[in-house]
Amino acid sequence: MRGRVPPRVSLPSVKGLGQRLRGAFPGLLLAAIIALASKFISEHYGAPAMLLALLFGIALNFMADDARCGPGIAIAARDVLRLGVALLGLRISFGMVGALGWPVVTMVVAMVPLTIGFGFAASRLFGFRYRFAFLSAGAVAICGASAALAIAAILPRDAKSDDRLVFTVVGVTILSTLAMILYPLLSHAMHFDDVTAGIYIGATVHDVAQVVGAGFSISDEAGETATLVKLLRVAMLAPVVILAALVLRSGETAPEGARPPLVPGFVLAFVALATLNTVLPLPEAVQRLAQDGSGWLLLVAIAAVGLRTRPAEILKVGRPAAALLLAETVFMAAAVALAIKVFDLHPL
Numbered sequence: 001m002r003g004r005v006p007p008r009v010s011l012p013s014v015k016g017l018g019q020r021l022r023g024a025f026p027g028l029l030l031a032a033i034i035a036l037a038s039k040f041i042s043e044h045y046g047a048p049a050m051l052l053a054l055l056f057g058i059a060l061n062f063m064a065d066d067a068r069c070g071p072g073i074a075i076a077a078r079d080v081l082r083l084g085v086a087l088l089g090l091r092i093s094f095g096m097v098g099a100l101g102w103p104v105v106t107m108v109v110a111m112v113p114l115t116i117g118f119g120f121a122a123s124r125l126f127g128f129r130y131r132f133a134f135l136s137a138g139a140v141a142i143c144g145a146s147a148a149l150a151i152a153a154i155l156p157r158d159a160k161s162d163d164r165l166v167f168t169v170v171g172v173t174i175l176s177t178l179a180m181i182l183y184p185l186l187s188h189a190m191h192f193d194d195v196t197a198g199i200y201i202g203a204t205v206h207d208v209a210q211v212v213g214a215g216f217s218i219s220d221e222a223g224e225t226a227t228l229v230k231l232l233r234v235a236m237l238a239p240v241v242i243l244a245a246l247v248l249r250s251g252e253t254a255p256e257g258a259r260p261p262l263v264p265g266f267v268l269a270f271v272a273l274a275t276l277n278t279v280l281p282l283p284e285a286v287q288r289l290a291q292d293g294s295g296w297l298l299l300v301a302i303a304a305v306g307l308r309t310r311p312a313e314i315l316k317v318g319r320p321a322a323a324l325l326l327a328e329t330v331f332m333a334a335a336v337a338l339a340i341k342v343f344d345l346h347p348l
Contacts, residue, residue, distance in 0.1 A: 027072020027304070028080075030063060034303035035296060048209070050145045051173040053299050054166060057306020064307045076304035078153070082266035084297030085150045085237075089273030090282065090290035092235045096228055104346070107339045108203050108229055112236045115141035115332045122327055126320040131155055132164050134244065136171070136321070140328040143234045144172045144206035146298060149305075150237055153266070154245050164321075166309045169302060171325040176206035179329070180214040187218070190337060198222035199345060202229025203336045206329075235274065241267050 034056045035049075042049035063069045097105050119137020120130065135155065139148035152165045183205060187197035198215050201222070205211045208230055215226030245267070273290075276282070282290075339345065 024072035024075050026066075027063075027069040027074070027307075028076055028300075029072070030060070030069055031057070031073060031076040031080075031300045031303040031307065034060070034306075035299040038299060038303070039296075048173050048177060048207070049299055050207070050302055051170065053303040054169055054173075054306040054309075057303040058166070058309050058311055059306075061307055061309055061311075069307075073304045073307050076300050077308055080297050080304070081149050081301035082153055084294050084301055085146065085153070086266045086269035086273065087290050087294035087297065088146065088234060088237070089270040090277050090287055091231055091294070092274040092277065093281070094274070094278040096232050096235070099228060100232065101346075103343060104199060104229070105232065107336070107343070107345055108232050109236065111203060111332060111336060111339075112141045112233065112240065114335060115328060116240070118331045119324070119328050122331075123324060126324045126327075128320070128324060131158075131161075132168075132321065132324070135164055135168050136325050137328050138240060139168050139172045140175075140206060140325065140332060141233075142237050142240065143208060143230070144176055144210075145169045145302065146207075146234070147237055148172065149298060149301060150241055150266075151244070154241055154248065156248065162305060162308050163310075165305060167321055168325070169305070171322060172206045175325065175329050176210040179205045179333075180210040180217075183333070184214050184218050186333075186337075190341075192340070194219045194222040195225050195346060196340060198225025199229055200336060200340060202226035203233065204333045205230070208234070238267050238270050238274070 035053055038049045038052035038056060041047060041052055064073050100108075116134065116137040119140070120133045123129070123133035123137075135148055135151050138151045139145065141147075148165060148168045152161065155161065183201050184197065187200050190200075192200060197218050198221065201214045201218075202211055202225065205214055205226075208227075211226050211230040212223060216223030277287070
């Protein structure tokens with residue numbers, strides 16, 4: 001008797017994968033070129049690279065309608081973004097808690113839900129629903145443009161999703177740049193010493209780059225403290241996104257059949273890498289490579305978001321959105337200053 005021939009297992013062909021990669025290459029290359037140009041100008045003239053990539057992308061948004069570039073731009077705005085957020089985990093370790101001390105850690109952690117809660121409460125006054133409230137308040141509370149990108153990746157999409165994201169990234173980048181200039185002066189006016197000024201800047205300025213700039217403009221001690229506090233805020237990205245994904249999945253905010261996964265894969269990767277960095281401290285060269293890689297991936301992703309954006313649609317978001325972002329920023333700055341004054345917070 002002849003033996004049965006086992007059924008063939010259907011696997012994606014190498015040829016099919018190669019065709020997909022070739023189809024995505026022009027759009028990915030375009031986004032990467034925009035990222036390179038933005039980084040070059042940022043390093044030579046001091047403008048925020050994220051904002052430049054976004055604006056250059058918007059200027060070339062007609063390319064998103066090109067059949068050759070569209071698929072790659074879509075991949076950059078979605079998959080490259082998620083990979084970049086996941087790599088942020090290597091900038092975090094649980095040892096930061098011990099370095100800062102529980103009073104400072106408690107204040108920093110508490111400010112995240114307080115600011116998001118304020119955003120939800122205030123959003124009704126400005127005529128917005130939960131999507132923009134969570135997107136804007138999460139960006140202000142956690143880590144600026146990076147948090148906005150991560151939150152946007154789990155929110156149910158609608159016709160205005162990209163416009164809200166672009167407005168939030170532009171808004172928090174501008175506010176963060178202004179804070180980099182104003183908050184050191186404000187810290188001096190409140191008679192903070194260098195360490196306390198570092199806590200204040202790290203707990204209030206939106207983007208990591210501006211935190212570093214503001215902190216080290218005061219002193220090395222202030223800069224190191226500000227960076228550590230800021231990285232603790234970055235660590236809050238994972239629990240916030242996981243909780244939001246659970247709420248969205250269990251509620252009726254997403255249409256049936258389009259619910260987000262229980263825990264997004266890129267958030268699991270973020271947590272896994274942070275745990276790895278804690279349990280098995282990685283060489284500085286590896287950490288630097290991951291940090292630079294994350295920065296580049298997010299820069300490519302935001303360029304792709306710009307390429308998919310129509311300026312006329314952004315303008316429709318209007319002054320109420322700017323007012324809400326400003327209100328959230330002022331709330332966090334005032335709440336942190338009050339907490340520092342009342343509880344006399346200092347690291348261990």
